[in-house]
Structure formats: structure tokens, C-alpha cells
Amino acid sequence: MSFIIANHLTRQYDLSDPWIVRMLTSNKRKQLTAVDDVSFSIDKGTTYALVGESGSGKSTIAKMVVGLLAPSAGAITFDGKMINDETISKADRQRLRRRIQMVFQSPYASLNPRWAVGDILKEPIRAFGLFDSRADQDKRVNELLDQVGLSARDANKYPHEFSGGQRQRISIARALSSQPDVIICDEPTSALDVSVQAQVLNLLKTLQKEFSLTYLFISHDLAVVSTMANKIGVLNEGKLVEEAVPSQLFAKPENPYTKMLIDAVPDFGKV
Amino acid sequence: MSDHLLEIKNLKITVATRRNVLNLVDNLTLAVKKGEILGLVGESGAGKSMTGSAIIGLIEKPVKISGGEIWFKGKRIDQHPDEVRGHEISMIFQDPMMSLNPLWRIGDQLIEVITTHMNISHQDAIKKAKHCLVEVGIDPSRMNAYPHTFSGGMRQRVVIALALAPNPSLVIADEPTTALDVSIQAQILDLLKQICKTRGTSIILITHDMAVISQTTDRVCVMYSGRLAEIGITKEIMAHPQHPYTKGLVASTPQIDASSFEKMLYQIPGSMPALDNIPSGCAFHPRCEHAHDKCRAERPEVLSNRAACWLLDANEGQ
Numbered sequence: 001m002s003f004i005i006a007n008h009l010t011r012q013y014d015l016s017d018p019w020i021v022r023m024l025t026s027n028k029r030k031q032l033t034a035v036d037d038v039s040f041s042i043d044k045g046t047t048y049a050l051v052g053e054s055g056s057g058k059s060t061i062a063k064m065v066v067g068l069l070a071p072s073a074g075a076i077t078f079d080g081k082m083i084n085d086e087t088i089s090k091a092d093r094q095r096l097r098r099r100i101q102m103v104f105q106s107p108y109a110s111l112n113p114r115w116a117v118g119d120i121l122k123e124p125i126r127a128f129g130l131f132d133s134r135a136d137q138d139k140r141v142n143e144l145l146d147q148v149g150l151s152a153r154d155a156n157k158y159p160h161e162f163s164g165g166q167r168q169r170i171s172i173a174r175a176l177s178s179q180p181d182v183i184i185c186d187e188p189t190s191a192l193d194v195s196v197q198a199q200v201l202n203l204l205k206t207l208q209k210e211f212s213l214t215y216l217f218i219s220h221d222l223a224v225v226s227t228m229a230n231k232i233g234v235l236n237e238g239k240l241v242e243e244a245v246p247s248q249l250f251a252k253p254e255n256p257y258t259k260m261l262i263d264a265v266p267d268f269g270k271v
Numbered sequence: 272m273s274d275h276l277l278e279i280k281n282l283k284i285t286v287a288t289r290r291n292v293l294n295l296v297d298n299l300t301l302a303v304k305k306g307e308i309l310g311l312v313g314e315s316g317a318g319k320s321m322t323g324s325a326i327i328g329l330i331e332k333p334v335k336i337s338g339g340e341i342w343f344k345g346k347r348i349d350q351h352p353d354e355v356r357g358h359e360i361s362m363i364f365q366d367p368m369m370s371l372n373p374l375w376r377i378g379d380q381l382i383e384v385i386t387t388h389m390n391i392s393h394q395d396a397i398k399k400a401k402h403c404l405v406e407v408g409i410d411p412s413r414m415n416a417y418p419h420t421f422s423g424g425m426r427q428r429v430v431i432a433l434a435l436a437p438n439p440s441l442v443i444a445d446e447p448t449t450a451l452d453v454s455i456q457a458q459i460l461d462l463l464k465q466i467c468k469t470r471g472t473s474i475i476l477i478t479h480d481m482a483v484i485s486q487t488t489d490r491v492c493v494m495y496s497g498r499l500a501e502i503g504i505t506k507e508i509m510a511h512p513q514h515p516y517t518k519g520l521v522a523s524t525p526q527i528d529a530s531s532f533e534k535m536l537y538q539i540p541g542s543m544p545a546l547d548n549i550p551s552g553c554a555f556h557p558r559c560e561h562a563h564d565k566c567r568a569e570r571p572e573v574l575s576n577r578a579a580c581w582l583l584d585a586n587e588g589q
């Protein structure tokens with residue numbers, strides 16, 4: 001059975017002028033449909049990738065899946081439970097939040113510069129009440145740092161003391177700290193150099209195997225996606241225009257938009 | 272006479288900090304031929320933009336050129352860059368708004384550049400401006416439009432038109448498509464390439480993207496920690512990289528290829544050293560699986576006109 005199911009997800013943004021301006025100018029309300037009736041499902045332990053150009057609605061979907069943004073219509077089911085159900089209890093919601101974590105594109109913006117790395121990693125541990133004693137929390141921090149290829153000494157350092165790739169490892173460690181089942185990766189390597197990108201992508205794969213993590217992986221880079229995804233969904237202007245496994249999508253793209261995206265990738269191989 | 276348009280000899284760019292002097296570009300030697308596209312590739316901090324800025328004379332204090340020479344069309348320009356900047360050599364930046372004035376109509380910006388650098392009448396400048404827009408695929412009826420009414424991709428087209436308007440012999444493009452959508456990136460690079468090939472203009476294309484290098488350039492110079500690692504014909508370097516760092520870069524770039532679906536990528540161990548902590552000998556040696564004693568002790572020269580790596584030294588062997 002699918003672990004995550006997005007069912008007819010739609011999200012509109014209201015771009016209207018304030019009502020008083022509308023009254024005076026008789027401008028109509030303006031709605032932007034950023035995500036338009038998108039459905040997909042992800043099996044446990046697999047990676048589903050969403051690709052598309054800037055503004056196609058990728059991050060909007062990510063935010064809805066992680067619960068940061070409510071859908072205008074449609075629903076997300078996670079492990080048999082509806083995430084956006086109003087009737088869900090506070091305790092259940094907290095439990096769901098622990099199980100779905102997110103890694104963002106910019107490791108600069110997403111890490112609090114005033115906190116030492118150890119505190120950044122402990123915050124979710126405390127918030128979700130995972131380990132009570134300080135000793136256990138410290139042990140867990142060391143374990144997390146080790147899992148992402150950093151050392152226990154790094155717990156006392158601050159984010160600015162790390163390179164971009166190392167900072168992204170810290171973001172991943174923080175996502176792991178609440179022992180999630182799902183990680184939403186929104187352009188996790190777009191700000192990184194190729195050699196650093198390879199390290200971070202490999203790390204994500206190793207962790208996936210070790211903890212049977214489920215990934216929703218968002219990127220505009222088809223080459224990256226081709227090495228990461230078990231299944232790929234192509235977004236164009238908020239609509240899912242094609243979905244396929246990599247071997248099929250790249251060999252026989254069916255949608256003209258998908259073809260255009262693939263043709264735009266510099267052909268590295270043909271030298 | 273050599274067929275070199277630009278020659279950089281032993282260029283050194285430094286910055287003095289409170290504690291020490293950092294080498295941002297260290298003993299770089301390279302040349303650009305007339306009409307060719309040379310790629311400058313390397314990781315963030317490798318010194319690519321610094322090299323570009325030095326050529327066009329935009330190095331600002333506290334950073335300075337502290338050694339070497341830059342020659343352009345047989346004249347030494349590192350002392351007097353103003354004579355060629357903007358007119359013989361122009362620059363395209365990553366962010367199109369670095370080159371555009373938001374308050375001016377794009378037509379007026381083009382005419383301004385043309386009349387500043389070329390000795391022609393206003394009427395001819397208008398004609399030329401329109402022609403420049405057509406060349407980059409923008410309808411000349413948009414002469415009166417302001418930059419903010421264009422999309423990112425169209426703005427970068429206008430910037431290309433501006434950079435090429437005074438008929439420069441060399442264009443330095445610093446990550447010209449990094450801020451653009453994938454689908455537009457290819458269009459812009461093709462456009463730049465096609466115009467320069469028709470006109471015989473040379474380009475130095477700065478990027479950290481090996482795929483862009485492979486698609487666009489004739490020759491490529493790979494930089495590591497401010498130093499030249501490898502230089503040569505792009506096709507040869509992509510197919511048979513000689514420097515272990517170049518090999519790593521090529522291998523770690525994800526490619527759409529049935530054999531790599533769902534597979535691990537090759538990864539270079541470790542990370543690029545900080546500027547105040549450059550290793551002895553070859554800067555890459557701590558990350559190189561083939562490093563031997565000489566690599567740790569002695570900085571490699573560029574061997575066989577190709578790579579700064581002792582492994583190329585037939586006498587050294589392994």
C-alpha cells in the first residue's frame with residue numbers, strides 16, 4: 001500500500017488588491033492556481049521526484065505535504081491517516097509532524113546562526129520529547145553527526161564555521177533527529193558545487209537504505225533526478241503532466257513539455 | 272605573431288588579511304585564441320570570477336593584482352584596463368540587473384553604449400540598437416520598454432545585446448545562465464555561442480557546471496584553489512581527463528544515462544581547502560588517491576601543456 005497519497009491537491013494564492021482598492025478601481029479578484037488537481041502516491045522506502053521549471057508549484061506541494069500549508073482542495077494521506085483533516089487531534093498532529101521532516105535548498109537560511117550545531121539538533125529531540133536525559137540527548141547528537149559524516153566535535157561549532165556542503169549535512173541531521181519516516185527534500189543540492197552535491201546525494205541514498213526513509217525529492221535538475229528517483233512526476237504550471245519511472249521517462253517521454261525539458265539538458269555524454 | 276587574442280602570464284591576485292596574505296589566484300597562465308570559446312570551470316572559491324575581473328580591470332581594494340601580466344592584442348593591459356573595458360572587452364554577469372539600469376528604456380541603454388564606444392551618428396546608433404535586439408531574438412518594437420517588463424531570460428538577452436553592441440573582440444560571461452530556468456539556459460547559451468561564432472568574437476565562459484562546459488566551449492581551463500589544474504580542448508578533457516581533480520569533476524556530475532539510474536554517484540573525498548590553509552605541493556594532494564611524495568613536497572608545473580600534475584611526468588611513474 002502507498003505510504004503517502006496526494007489526492008487531487010489544489011492550492012490557490014489570492015493575488016487580489018486589498019478590498020478597498022478593488023472597490024475604488026473595480027478590479028476583479030485575482031486567483032493564482034499554483035497547484036492544480038495533482039495526484040500521486042509514494043511507496044514506503046522509495047523516492048518520488050517532482051521536476052519542473054521555476055514557479056511550476058513544486059515547493060507549494062512540498063509545503064502542503066509537510067503540513068506548512070493547507071490545500072485549497074484535495075487531501076494528503078500519510079500511513080493511512082489524512083494529514084489535513086480538521087478533526088485530527090492535537091496529539092495526533094504532533095505525532096504526524098515528527099514523522100515528516102523537510103530539508104530546504106538554502107542551508108544558510110534554514111539554520112539559526114546563533115545556535116551551536118548541537119542545540120540545533122537537540123531542538124526537535126526536545127520538542128517531540130524523544131530523549132529526556134541530557135546524557136541521552138548528547139549521545140543522540142553525536143550519533144546524528146556521525147550518520148551524516150561529521151564529527152562529535154562539530155556539536156559546539158556554529159553554522160558559519162561550516163562549508164555549504166557541511167551545512168546541508170547539518171540540515172539533514174536535523175531532519176533525522178526526530179526519527180522521521182519521510183523527508184521532503186526541496187532542491188537540497190541546488191546551491192552546491194557538483195563535487196559537494198555528489199557527496200550530499202550519496203548521503204541521502206545511504207540514509208534511505210539504512211532507515212528505509214521515504215523521500216519526496218524536488219529539483220529542477222533532470223540529471224540529478226535521474227540518479228535519485230524511483231518515480232518522477234513532471235509539473236508544468238501547477239499540473240502534473242506526466243509520471244513515469246526514470247528508464248521510461250527519459251527513453252520515451254510522452255508529454256511535449258517533458259520532451260522540451262529533457263532536450264534542454266546539456267548533453268554531457270555526447271562528446 | 273601568435274593567434275592569441277588574450278594572454279595571461281603568471282597572474283597572481285592576492286588579498287592581505289590581518290594575519291597573512293591569501294592567494295586568490297596563484298600563478299595562472301592561459302591564452303584565448305581569436306574566435307574561440309574558453310571555459311573557466313571550478314568549484315566555488317576557485318578564483319574564476321577574480322580572473323575575469325582582473326582581465327576587465329574590476330579588481331577592487333583590498334584585493335590586488337600582485338604579479339604577472341595580461342596582454343590583449345599585443346598590448347599589456349593589466350596597468351591600463353580602462354582603454355579596452357566595455358569596448359574591446361565586455362562582461363555579462365549572472366544577474367542581468369547588474370548590467371541594466373532599471374530606470375532607462377532598453378533602447379536608450381543600447382544607444383548609449385553604442386554612441387559611447389563607436390563613432391557613429393544618433394540615427395545609425397538607433398538602427399544598430401534595433402539590429403542588436405533582433406540578433407538576440409527580441410522584437411525591436413520593445414525598444415521603449417523598461418527592464419522590469421521583461422522575464423529573467425529576456426533580460427539576459429538584452430544584456431547580451433548590450434555586451435555585444437560595441438563589437439567587442441572578447442566577452443567575459445560570468446555564470447550567465449545560473450539564475451535562469453533550465454529550459455531557458457540552453458537557449459541563452461546557444462544564442463551567445465551562435466552570435467560570437469558568426470562575428471568571430473571570443474568568449475571566456477565562467478561556470479561551475481561541467482555540462483555547460485561540455486555543451487558550449489571549445490577549450491576549457493579547470494581551476495582548483497586559485498591554480499590551474501588542467502587546460503585543453505574540451506572534447507579531449509571530457510573524454511580523457513588527465514588531472515585527478517578533473518576526473519573527479521567529470522565523474523561526479525550526474526548524467527541522464529540508463530546505466531546510472533538509481534545508482535550512487537562518484538564522489539571526490541574531502542573538500543576544497545580554505546585559502547589560509549592550502550596544502551603543500553599540489554593543492555589537491557590530500558584528496559588524491561594517486562598522490563606520492565613529490566606531490567606533497569613540490570608544486571607541479573603544467574606538464575605536456577595540459578595538466579599541473581606530477582602523474583603526467585613520465586619519469587616519475589608510480
Ligand SMILES: Nc1ncnc2c1ncn2[C@@H]1O[C@H](COP(=O)(O)OP(=O)(O)OP(=O)(O)O)[C@@H](O)[C@H]1O
Nearest residue numbers: 013014034052053054055056057058059060061220
Ligand atoms: N505565498 C505566495 N503568495 C502568492 N503567490 C505565491 C506564493 N507562494 C508561491 N506563489 C506562486 O505560486 C507559484 C508556484 O510557486 P512555487 O514556489 O511552488 O514554485 P516552485 O516550482 O517551487 O518554483 P522554484 O523552482 O522557483 O522554487 C508561483 O507562480 C509563485 O509565484
Ligand SMILES: Nc1ncnc2c1ncn2[C@@H]1O[C@H](COP(=O)(O)OP(=O)(O)OP(=O)(O)O)[C@@H](O)[C@H]1O
Nearest residue numbers: 286295314315316317318319320321322333334479
Ligand atoms: N575581499 C576579499 N577578501 C578576502 N577574500 C576574498 C575577497 N574577495 C574574494 N575573496 C575570496 O577569493 C576567492 C576567489 O573568489 P572568486 O569570486 O574568484 O571565486 P569563484 O571561483 O568565482 O567562485 P564562485 O563559483 O562562488 O563564484 C574566494 O575564496 C573568495 O572568498
Ligand SMILES: [Mg+2]
Nearest residue numbers: 058059060186
Ligand atoms: Mg521552490
Ligand SMILES: [Mg+2]
Nearest residue numbers: 319320321445
Ligand atoms: Mg564567481
